[in-house]
Amino acid sequence: MSTSQGTYGDEQLEMTTNGDVSSNDQMTYGWCARGDRLPQENRVPFNRPTIRQIYDSLPFVRRYFIYWLKHVGKKEKLFINTFQPLRHKPHYGVPCGGIGSGSIGRDFRGGFCKFGLRPGLIEHKVDVVRADQFIVTIRQQKSDEHFESVYQKVLCAAPTTSTASTELSSWDFSFPRDCLTYRGLYPRSWTRYEIPECGVSIIMRQISPVIPGDYHDSSLPVSVFVFDVENNSNKGLYVSITLTFRNGTGYHKWSQEGSCTSVLFDNHLKDAKVKGVCLDHTISHMRCTYALAVKCNEHNSISRCSSFNPSKSGDVVWRSLWSTGHLSTEGCFDFSFVVFKGDIVTSTTKELAVAICCQSYVKPKSLFKSCMEFTLVWDMPIVQFGARNRNYRRRYTRFFGDCGDAAPAICTYALNKYPYWERSIENWQNPILDHPNLPDWYKSALFNELYYMTDGGSIWFEFDEDWIVDEQHLSSYSIALMKEFGRFGYLESWEYRMVNTYDVHFYASFALAQLWPSLEHVLQAEFSTFIHSLLVVIAPILSTKPNATLSADQIEHFDGKSVIYHMEGDRAPKKSRSRVPHDLGNPAVDPWLLTNAYVMHDTGKWKDLNLKFILISLRDYLCVLNKDHSFLKLVWPAVKNLINEGLERWDLDGDGMIENFGAADQTYDAWKMDGVSAYCGCLWLASLLAASVMADEIGDKQCAKRFAETLKRAREAYIKKLWNGEYYNFDEHSRSKRTIMADQLCGYWFLHSISPQLANQLLPITHVRSVLNTIYNYNVLRFAGGRLGAVNGMRRDGTVDHNYIQADEMWTGVTYALAAFFIQQGALQRGFDTAWGCYDGCFNRFGLQYQTPEALYEERFYRAIGYMRPLSIWAMQWALTRHCGIFDSNCLALEGIRTSSPTNFTPDRLWDGNDIGEREDEDDYDCYTATNDSD
Numbered sequence: 001m002s003t004s005q006g007t008y009g010d011e012q013l014e015m016t017t018n019g020d021v022s023s024n025d026q027m028t029y030g031w032c033a034r035g036d037r038l039p040q041e042n043r044v045p046f047n048r049p050t051i052r053q054i055y056d057s058l059p060f061v062r063r064y065f066i067y068w069l070k071h072v073g074k075k076e077k078l079f080i081n082t083f084q085p086l087r088h089k090p091h092y093g094v095p096c097g098g099i100g101s102g103s104i105g106r107d108f109r110g111g112f113c114k115f116g117l118r119p120g121l122i123e124h125k126v127d128v129v130r131a132d133q134f135i136v137t138i139r140q141q142k143s144d145e146h147f148e149s150v151y152q153k154v155l156c157a158a159p160t161t162s163t164a165s166t167e168l169s170s171w172d173f174s175f176p177r178d179c180l181t182y183r184g185l186y187p188r189s190w191t192r193y194e195i196p197e198c199g200v201s202i203i204m205r206q207i208s209p210v211i212p213g214d215y216h217d218s219s220l221p222v223s224v225f226v227f228d229v230e231n232n233s234n235k236g237l238y239v240s241i242t243l244t245f246r247n248g249t250g251y252h253k254w255s256q257e258g259s260c261t262s263v264l265f266d267n268h269l270k271d272a273k274v275k276g277v278c279l280d281h282t283i284s285h286m287r288c289t290y291a292l293a294v295k296c297n298e299h300n301s302i303s304r305c306s307s308f309n310p311s312k313s314g315d316v317v318w319r320s321l322w323s324t325g326h327l328s329t330e331g332c333f334d335f336s337f338v339v340f341k342g343d344i345v346t347s348t349t350k351e352l353a354v355a356i357c358c359q360s361y362v363k364p365k366s367l368f369k370s371c372m373e374f375t376l377v378w379d380m381p382i383v384q385f386g387a388r389n390r391n392y393r394r395r396y397t398r399f400f401g402d403c404g405d406a407a408p409a410i411c412t413y414a415l416n417k418y419p420y421w422e423r424s425i426e427n428w429q430n431p432i433l434d435h436p437n438l439p440d441w442y443k444s445a446l447f448n449e450l451y452y453m454t455d456g457g458s459i460w461f462e463f464d465e466d467w468i469v470d471e472q473h474l475s476s477y478s479i480a481l482m483k484e485f486g487r488f489g490y491l492e493s494w495e496y497r498m499v500n501t502y503d504v505h506f507y508a509s510f511a512l513a514q515l516w517p518s519l520e521h522v523l524q525a526e527f528s529t530f531i532h533s534l535l536v537v538i539a540p541i542l543s544t545k546p547n548a549t550l551s552a553d554q555i556e557h558f559d560g561k562s563v564i565y566h567m568e569g570d571r572a573p574k575k576s577r578s579r580v581p582h583d584l585g586n587p588a589v590d591p592w593l594l595t596n597a598y599v600m601h602d603t604g605k606w607k608d609l610n611l612k613f614i615l616i617s618l619r620d621y622l623c624v625l626n627k628d629h630s631f632l633k634l635v636w637p638a639v640k641n642l643i644n645e646g647l648e649r650w651d652l653d654g655d656g657m658i659e660n661f662g663a664a665d666q667t668y669d670a671w672k673m674d675g676v677s678a679y680c681g682c683l684w685l686a687s688l689l690a691a692s693v694m695a696d697e698i699g700d701k702q703c704a705k706r707f708a709e710t711l712k713r714a715r716e717a718y719i720k721k722l723w724n725g726e727y728y729n730f731d732e733h734s735r736s737k738r739t740i741m742a743d744q745l746c747g748y749w750f751l752h753s754i755s756p757q758l759a760n761q762l763l764p765i766t767h768v769r770s771v772l773n774t775i776y777n778y779n780v781l782r783f784a785g786g787r788l789g790a791v792n793g794m795r796r797d798g799t800v801d802h803n804y805i806q807a808d809e810m811w812t813g814v815t816y817a818l819a820a821f822f823i824q825q826g827a828l829q830r831g832f833d834t835a836w837g838c839y840d841g842c843f844n845r846f847g848l849q850y851q852t853p854e855a856l857y858e859e860r861f862y863r864a865i866g867y868m869r870p871l872s873i874w875a876m877q878w879a880l881t882r883h884c885g886i887f888d889s890n891c892l893a894l895e896g897i898r899t900s901s902p903t904n905f906t907p908d909r910l911w912d913g914n915d916i917g918e919r920e921d922e923d924d925y926d927c928y929t930a931t932n933d934s935d
Helices: 051-069 315-324 407-433 440-448 451-455 476-485 502-515 517-526 534-543 608-624 629-649 678-698 701-722 746-754 765-780 812-824 828-845 869-883
Strands: 031-034 103-106 112-116 133-141 147-154 180-185 188-195 200-207 222-231 237-246 261-268 273-283 286-296 300-308 338-341 344-347 353-362 366-379 459-461 487-489 559-564 571-575 660-663 673-675 861-863
Touching: 103 451, 133 188, 133 200, 133 315, 147 315, 180 440, 200 237, 200 407, 222 237, 222 353, 222 407, 237 286, 237 315, 237 366, 261 286, 261 300, 261 407, 273 300, 273 353, 273 407, 286 300, 286 353, 286 407, 300 315, 300 344, 353 366, 366 407, 407 440, 440 828, 440 869, 451 869, 476 517, 487 517, 502 517, 502 608, 502 812, 502 869, 517 608, 517 629, 608 629, 608 678, 608 746, 629 678, 629 701, 678 701, 678 746, 746 812, 746 869, 765 812, 765 828, 812 828, 812 869, 828 869
Parallel strands: none
Antiparallel strands: 031 180, 103 112, 133 147, 133 237, 180 188, 188 200, 200 222, 222 366, 237 353, 261 273, 261 344, 273 286, 286 366, 300 353, 338 344, 459 487, 559 571, 660 673
16 A cells, blocks of 8 residues: 655655755655555556457558567567557656756666666666665764764665676665655655664755756756755764666666776866766667766765676675775776776676765764765767667767767766756746645646656757758758757657657647747747748649659658558558658657658648647747747748648538548547547637738738638638537547547637637637536546546546547546646636646556656556656646736736645536636636636
């Protein structure tokens, strides 16, 4: 059973941090757990489709199985391994590292795991690496000048895997789980180790340089670990902390891949010296240097070990620490498997581990803050994707070079700079953490869901002139941006290996837009086009010459390779012109060079990708780039062309409204839509209005008028064909046609996030209120007792729609987006309660913290852990800040909002919608004037 609280609860996990903290001491908020914490409910990947779903999927299964068999032995190259989904591990904590430079996972019970150092690939199957540890040694005063060791253990309460019975067999891995407490608030965490037999408490603070608006330090491959030691005993103590690390990642392929060398280094700061040790090795034949370092001062002493064998007993390290509290001999500990060349130690067994120890004296009855400051760096400057067609330089090489010798400099920089990082993180987080009316759980959810920026396979590279040769579709606009800010990408999911999956980024983009807007700018520009009027003239010529290209970025990029798509079995080009690509490639193959790794469907037929591009373009133009006209000039030709394409190819009956073609031709890629659909139809309406606005801004009055007239006709058709008096039907003809879809007004939500005034022109506000009323009463309250977000599809009789896979799922990212929609419309309490179910399920009940999946089922199952879309929680913050003005001194929007978790969620407490903007003038309604209800 679980013996500890999750997020803020009745049993607070008190910890001590550094003296320079915010007024709330930052101890109240975050995800908290004790070392013996277990999930309240055991969940597994989805594997129980209904008989109808199985029958419908048989053709797909046959085609996909043939494809899967072709990849036996190289399954990492599968863009999705449907038959072997990843299982979650309920002990993950805040990951180490910045953005785009690789990540190293942490088990909240201590220990390093789940390395993501190969670009875009997460080694989720790797458990805690036995040799990668912190060790504590406590020496007690026995006489005036004599100290003896009284305690020594590895600071890890997690079970560790061992490839042999002798592997570090002399080390004591028995730290009691109930003596460890943890609090995670990305990008920092706090772990408290209680050692009652010595009267000692140790608090380790983990800091990674993830700072909004920072495009320098945020790219660094580093984490800092700062230790406070509290001595409650009556005797003075020498406390030693030792950090050990081995080559590789814990994955057996890299454990003995090539030559391993180590060397000691000393660097100087203004007021102190840095001592460290480097371990040079390879990971998948890419050079990587681990560096461990400590800041020296007058209160500590440092000792180092440049070699020990991580596959042997480890007694040479263990005995030295026990005997003296130090790594007694500076340098090499084990001469049996190494050779020397000057100061460099080389392993003869292709395995090597290093260590560094810091010892401080702690007076009786005292707290010694920040007495030991460690840093861990992984310098992997030049990397390759799976196909190894070209080299990429990581972003941080812009500042530290790409020669592979930067680790000591990064260590020194980090130990000098981390106090600034902490101040920057607190200045960013404290206005939210200190807000008295924001829910406590929300403060944890908002920051902790950002874990994906580090641990989502993010890649951030410096521009390379050679790209222009291989990627002639890149525009000069994108190239200029990449030269300044680099090229950015992140995975759809740990197991859905596709970079910058655009239909999902649509939801997640609110995080980038608010926190790193220049990365959002780079990403959106790359998807843009720069063809202007040449498109009409040249397109017919290009259609007869498959290999011809224009400088047009991704929309007009064409890949004529013929592909058989698994779902429908049709054959079509890999990437069609005048279509936004689904993704920019599989990191196990070759992103950017080979786009559209997703071959489940022909996404050239998808209805949402093009429309989402239009909406993001307007959002970025108006809200992110402050009406940068050069950006509008870049995207306008694409926007105009995409609208025309939609009218020409997707409006089958000429009424201005597009139709779906009876396939799962949008982000719900297992949920078929036929005829006019609520989801795609609303995106189309919003896109028409957005295109009309951009036409006005660019001065194209003819297009503005034509799009506005089309919008009027399309709106009439949408309402006529789908409105049933309470909500918009799912679609016209599919088996789910009367289903209540949680995401049916997605286009309205996104447009409202840009401008409430524009959104009010889209659909009758009475319809919007009625839709949200129905979704809350059915998709939220009648699903899992109202405690698990909003199910995608709910039938009018109050039962979940099981007609299609995905209809019966709760999508975490969609639930956060729906919560933002409620907030935009003034129903703040309903928005928070809806989002709470999603966060509470993942972080507190199911052990899915720091690996939020795409989907949860009402019982037993989840799908696709470590997913991009839940970053949409930042759409909630966007709405609270921009539309509700929660940081304005006279804001009343949050008055009466419940700050604790909901306690009485029952389906009979249905909502009548009265808290959504009761007003007389509907055209002027926004959430500033809304009345919030409090339960």
